[in-house]
Amino acid sequence: KRRKGNRRKMEASIRQNINSDKFNAKSCFVNILQTMDLDAIVSESNQLVKETTKIDRDLQTLVYANYTKFMGATDLTQDINASLSSPQVTQDLDNLKSRLESINRNHSTIDQSLKLKLRKI
Secondary structure: OOOOHHHHHHHHHHHHHOOOOOOOHHHHHHHHHHHOOHHHHHHHHHHHHHHHHHHHHHHHHHHHHHHHHHHHHHHHHHHHHHHHOOHHHHHHHHHHHHHHHHHHHHHHHHHHHHHHHHHHO
């Protein structure tokens, strides 16, 4: 005869052990059949169906959200690539490069001049 008092213990035990690496579905099933009455088994089954459905919906929502973010990032990457490939950006970068080279040359000239003056002092 199955006892109703064992139902809560069994449900708690199942929920606690189901995520364990050592969880054995077959022995759990046999234990459920031996310790729970039919109403409790049906109730637990219905609860598992509800939880599975909720988890499935949550997963679908997560996948959709991640896909949307991925597509947005892809579009942004393409936009950045297109704007960096424009002739204006290339020209601006070339101008910046030549200005930085000029600054570097001026820096070297000033540095040499200061070294000479420092030696005289």
